[in-house]
Amino acid sequence: MSITASSTPFRTTLDTLLRKEAKPADKYGHQPRLYALTRLVGKGTEYDDDVVFAAAYLHDIGVFIGHRPEAPDQLRQWNHVQYALETVPDMLMGANFPEDKIPAVLAAIATHQPHDKPESIEAIVLRDADILEQLGAIGILRAVAKTGRDTRYETFTPIIAFLSRSLEELPAHIRLDTTRALAAPRLALLRAFLAGVEAEAQGCLF
Structure with a gap:
């Protein structure tokens, strides 16, 4: 079973942050759906749910309008994963996320795309769920x-x-x-x- 923290304030903080930053607005729905899918994908497997939650909510921060470039030539070369890896640590710290778990969140984000090769169970659960989406x-x-x-x-x-x-x-x-x-x-x-x-x-x- 997953290792799930009890009621944790950072979850509410991250959800509020994503509702604000997700533009176009319909892009917000991907995050809660993805997290719900990780719970189904990871059923019966032991993993850190805090890590998966944070990665699910922040992995695509770089695809939102206001975070990504708008010029077509720049957008074609845009690496939203690298942007997330550079941006997410400060977001997590600001949400009072456990600092010792941040590297695991970044590892999951770094390998969340289908062609990647996730290594940790948290990264595998996230990537599999993202494929379902x-x-x-x-x-x-x-x-x-x-x-x-x-x-x-x-x-x-x-x-x-x-x-x-x-x-x-x-x-x-x-x-x-x-x-x-x-x-x-x-x-x-x-x-x-x-x-x-x-x-x-x-x-x-x-």
Whole structure:
């Protein structure tokens, strides 16, 4: 089972911080959903829940408007993970997060993307849960929401290409059996969605 701290003030502080910093506002939902998924992914596994909570809430701070660059050429080269690694320690200290756990939070953030190779159990739980957030109905919503407001996705066509890659590539990166079980219905839904788009677009998807 997870090692969960009792009621800890830093959790409320981090949640309040993320509600303020998440721009566009819909990006806030990823953090509490991700943390909820870590509880499912990590069920039956011993890990430090404080570390996972902090990493789940702060790993994407660098993708928010106001933290990332806006110029398209700069945005293409932007490393939101490196930004988080440089920014998160001060945020955690300001929230009275246990200082001795900060390195573990940073290690989880550093390897939260699908192509990374997390080593600690906290990092594995976080990365597996983050993969689930890119699949199923939520994965579709998050992807389609980028259309027209992310310079990489001006039309639906690159969004469908992105979702197709997710379907093909992400399952191989899952590490835990619990995650594989949770991923199965999400993969089926995503597969059905992509098939539906192909059938309904009639070759005219813009």
